[in-house]
Amino acid sequence: MPAPPFQPGTHPGCGKVKEVLSRLGDKWTVLAISMLVEQPRRFNELKRLIGGISQQMLTRTLKGLERDGLVTRKVYPTIPPQVEYGLTDLGRSLALPLMQLGLWILDNINAIEAHREAHDRKAAQD
Amino acid sequence: MPAPPFQPGTHPGCGKVKEVLSRLGDKWTVLAISMLVEQPRRFNELKRLIGGISQQMLTRTLKGLERDGLVTRKVYPTIPPQVEYGLTDLGRSLALPLMQLGLWILDNINAIEAHREAHDRKAAQD
DNA sequence: CAGGATCCTCTTAGATACTG
């Protein structure tokens, strides 16, 4: 296991890593990125795919990703209007470690839930 | 790029992946795990290493990780009391994709910040 | 269809004080 890149002093941009990490860590950002991995998507298509997100939060999330240079927003001036969101190269390069993390979760979700139940059962003995 | 493991229908535990993701994505969890990668740490040692975290949030974070079976809590009944936190095997296996993500951020933090500044500069033209 | 504007609620997180 390599030395973690977050410890103070080990890297110059340590504080910034924390910041980006908490950006990625909001409720919807990672999900939005993952829905764009395969192909560009339209606004309501994303909303449907993600599921459970309000249009306001989807707007905010996509704006944030666009600001960070991870997502592009292409507007087709048709009627009705059509907007397509897609990953930039930067966004695609991020998707890789993100998918790895998702796969880990899938592999271990059962173990985690088993631990939780055991833990909660013990805590209920009072 | 593999199909994302988060899309509804592609995997049975899709909703649960979202949930674990948002658990990992709080402000301190990933940082706490990363500080335990190299060796077990004591409470105040963790607090100092992470930096900027309140003792309450550290307590909550560690309790959550313990509940999920990612962190062990060993109490030495000495005076003053001594408690040591360490990663379980499950926690160590999670640390791997997490460090990958951290390395990506380090590699690309400059590009992200450049995008942000350019984006904000454009937005300021109104 | 793709959002902007508003209002409201709930969670997250920080500060402080206290305890075994």
Add this chain to the structure above:
DNA sequence: CAGTATCTAAGAGGATCCTG
């Protein structure tokens, strides 16, 4: 030292209505 308890502020997130 390693927490617990309580209070509070800030922001995340949801619901609804409105518009080009």
